[in-house]
Amino acid sequence: MPAPILPVSSIPLPQAIRPAGQAAGGGFQDVLAGAIQRVESIGQNASSTVERFLAGEGEELHTTILATQQAELSFDLFLQARNKVVSAYQEIMRMQM
Amino acid sequence: MLQPVVGQLERYMDLLSARQKLVASNIANADTPGYRTQDIDFQSEFLNAAGGSPHVAQVGDLPVKNDGNNVSLDREARLLAENALRFQLASQLMKSQIRAVRSAIQEGK
């Protein structure tokens, strides 16, 4: 006796392949914006610490210097990271598809 | 381009210069009969946002010698050192601000 014919069910399509950039882009953009924010606020903090010190409002000398150094370092670090990302991006763009 | 703190640093250094000039005059006239010690009110001049040349005043409550001179070399020597150190600090902080912008321009290369 022949096997019963099963009704045809639809084949589930694989998830639509989104362009690689988008998903990664969304997440990475946030990371970048966050980093810029952090560097910005460290810099702002340094500036206002210096202003308070100059006005004689009780900021200690070492606190002031450390704040400015922190700002400088975080900016430099950010700059280096950004340069690395840019060169990685350029390398990817150079790849032959 | 440069943060507002740079304006403050400049004003700080201006006032320190003015003060140091008066200290030098006081030292030069330490033995001049009738000469009275001169100074500026650093705090209020700095907090006074208006700017411009600071107001020079004679310093009260300093002991007056027989010849009418009231310069105390100890006071002036102390101020000389303090002003010099503060100026050093301010110029370092200023350099730091300038470096930050230059580093951004040169993109860390």
Place this chain on the structure above:
Amino acid sequence: MSLFSVLSVGASGMAAQRARAELLVENLANAETTRTPEGGPYRRKDAVFESATVTSPFASIFHSELETMGGVAVSSVITDAGEPQLRYLPGHPDADKDGYVAFPKINPAEDMVDLMGAARSYGANVSAISAVKDMIQRSIDLAR
């Protein structure tokens, strides 16, 4: 007043103190001088200081007002016009008919202390010039 003119202020202080020291040394050296070319014993000299305007050597070159108040200058040298000190020394070559010799009215201990004061003030002026020079240097360094 720029910081450069302050260097002139310090220099004027050094010059004035040096003049003062020179007179004090002259007094000390002649504390026992009973005979001078002008006749009579040595008479002590004192410098009188006065606030003065000082000009920077660059003033003429820049045609600018680099003159500044706050310096000091020796306005005059005062020679003691009082009566000399008389000591009874009949055998002395400069004795008068009564055997008294006229000596300068100088107290060496006083002038020694004064000399130390002049040296200290001189040093303070040197420190001032040094400090101002450093400030000028740091201002220049901002451009590096």
